[in-house]
Amino acid sequence: MQIKFLGGAGEVGASCILIETEDRHGRPIGLMLDCGIRPGVEGDKKLPVLAGLREAYPLKGIFITHAHLDHTGAVPYLLKLYPDIPVYCTRPTRDIMDVLLTDSARLMALDTDSSLLYTEADVRYTMDLVKVIEFNTQVKIAPDIYIRMMQAGHILGASSILVEIHGIRTLYTGDYSTQSMKTVGPQMFTHFVTSPDILITEGTYGDSVNPSVNTEMDRLADALRQTMEAGGKVLIPAFSVGRSQELLLMLRKRRLDAPVYVDGMIQTMNLIHEANPDFLHPSLRFKSAGESIFSSSTFFQVRSKQQRSAILESTEPCIILSSGGMLSGGTSSFYAGRILQDEKSMIALVGHQSPCTPGGRLLEMAVSEAGYVGSDIPERTVDIGGSIYPVRCMVEKYNFSAHADRNGILSTVETLHPSTVFLVHGEASILQKLAAQLKSNGSDALIPYTGDSFQINEQNYRQLSLKPKAVLLP
Numbered sequence: 366m367q368i369k370f371l372g373g374a375g376e377v378g379a380s381c382i383l384i385e386t387e388d389r390h391g392r393p394i395g396l397m398l399d400c401g402i403r404p405g406v407e408g409d410k411k412l413p414v415l416a417g418l419r420e421a422y423p424l425k426g427i428f429i430t431h432a433h434l435d436h437t438g439a440v441p442y443l444l445k446l447y448p449d450i451p452v453y454c455t456r457p458t459r460d461i462m463d464v465l466l467t468d469s470a471r472l473m474a475l476d477t478d479s480s481l482l483y484t485e486a487d488v489r490y491t492m493d494l495v496k497v498i499e500f501n502t503q504v505k506i507a508p509d510i511y512i513r514m515m516q517a518g519h520i521l522g523a524s525s526i527l528v529e530i531h532g533i534r535t536l537y538t539g540d541y542s543t544q545s546m547k548t549v550g551p552q553m554f555t556h557f558v559t560s561p562d563i564l565i566t567e568g569t570y571g572d573s574v575n576p577s578v579n580t581e582m583d584r585l586a587d588a589l590r591q592t593m594e595a596g597g598k599v600l601i602p603a604f605s606v607g608r609s610q611e612l613l614l615m616l617r618k619r620r621l622d623a624p625v626y627v628d629g630m631i632q633t634m635n636l637i638h639e640a641n642p643d644f645l646h647p648s649l650r651f652k653s654a655g656e657s658i659f660s661s662s663t664f665f666q667v668r669s670k671q672q673r674s675a676i677l678e679s680t681e682p683c684i685i686l687s688s689g690g691m692l693s694g695g696t697s698s699f700y701a702g703r704i705l706q707d708e709k710s711m712i713a714l715v716g717h718q719s720p721c722t723p724g725g726r727l728l729e730m731a732v733s734e735a736g737y738v739g740s741d742i743p744e745r746t747v748d749i750g751g752s753i754y755p756v757r758c759m760v761e762k763y764n765f766s767a768h769a770d771r772n773g774i775l776s777t778v779e780t781l782h783p784s785t786v787f788l789v790h791g792e793a794s795i796l797q798k799l800a801a802q803l804k805s806n807g808s809d810a811l812i813p814y815t816g817d818s819f820q821i822n823e824q825n826y827r828q829l830s831l832k833p834k835a836v837l838l839p
């Protein structure tokens with residue numbers, strides 16, 4: 366059996382792992398775990414290394430951990446090259462993936478500078494191949510080859526995948542959280558898996574400790590109140606899945622005395638959350654039928670350009686929660702131009718910002734301690750959609766994370782007690798620090814890079830009752 370890291374190794378983006386093996390009858394097969402893109406990168410550079418897929422190992426399935434594009438965005442492209450392969454995922458992942466892939470195909474079609482990797486028709490073809498599977502159910506893929514998806518936390522429907530090949534168990538965590546969030550509970554795989562032969566874990570925040578969500582929510586709520594009292598508006602550009610729903614629940618609970626305008630794809634994602642109650646955090650699961658979890662008398666949906674303009678024209682303080690978390694797409698960029706220039710207003714950055722995006726530029730200017738930027742210093746400018754704006758509003762960064770942090774990853778590895786650990790989905794420097802920490806705790810970890818493959822000597826795992834460490838032949 367070979368494990369090939371086709372993307373998302375030594376990097377965040379284009380997560381894609383290929384396992385090549387043979388079934389009990391000696392027939393070669395391939396299993397793909399995730400097939401994502403590098404968001405914010407142009408054309409083919411977005412893609413994992415798909416060119417080298419060997420026809421000798423026909424793909425039996427593509428197994429998707431969760432709907433984020435860095436795990437799904439290349440699936441329609443792959444299915445153009447290799448049609449008719451089933452795509453396995455949970456029901457919410459299917460629903461969210463449908464929306465995100467369709468949107469991504471539409472955006473590519475509009476962007477004439479960039480190559481069109483796939484169309485909306487390709488997305489429809491992909492969605493027709495999706496097979497929904499339940500959490501914690503073993504699915505037979507071929508003789509003596511099974512997979513099982515388990516709750517990963519992170520976002521609605523996110524799963525970690527256990528692959529069993531002739532008794533060799535490989536656990537791929539995907540993106541996971543060890544702390545409960547408001548919309549979803551934490552990872553559950555440590556309840557179902559012990560001592561896997563191989564663990565492939567994400568390490569996005571493997572060198573730091575996340576602040577408590579409640580502390581950050583308190584800090585954000587205070588800043589919202591202050592801005593409302595000063596007569597300003599707050600723009601919260603947010604990713605439409607996960608973070609937006611977490612914020613809506615927080616805003617609903619805190620009952621700030623200001624209207625909250627919700628714009629963009631967030632509304633569709635709210636409906637998907639409500640349509641999949643079994644995957645929600647238990648505290649949200651048993652709401653009475655018909656009650657919307659993400660609505661309140663002070664929340665208003667924005668549906669038109671006229672409405673957006675009216676909100677900006679009004680002198681009324683308000684909170685705008687809008688899709689387009691990095692201000693490079695979605696509806697948030699529509700609001701940003703005006704908000705940026707108003708000293709009384711604020712932009713609250715609540716998610717990851719890639720350096721080459723407007724959000725990344727604003728992050729450089731974010732005031733870590735509360736305080737207004739206030740003045741129009743020449744270099745405090747940002748390019749949004751080709752227009753340069755001075756940054757006069759307050760810009761604040763809040764550290765919400767839907768990923769396990771260093772302590773979460775260390776305790777997960779310790780609990781699982783795997784024979785072999787691979788660290789993926791993180792910047793190489795962060796993964797190296799994490800590997801050093803794991804080593805000092807007594808676990809060796811390997812850091813593969815995109816393009817690396819490892820031959821797994823199955824005999825070593827089978828013959829030794831003690832868990833072997835040195836079984837990999839790079």
Ligand SMILES: [Zn+2]
Nearest residue numbers: 431433519540
């Ligand atoms: Zn993710």
Ligand SMILES: [Zn+2]
Nearest residue numbers: 433435436540
């Ligand atoms: Zn990811």
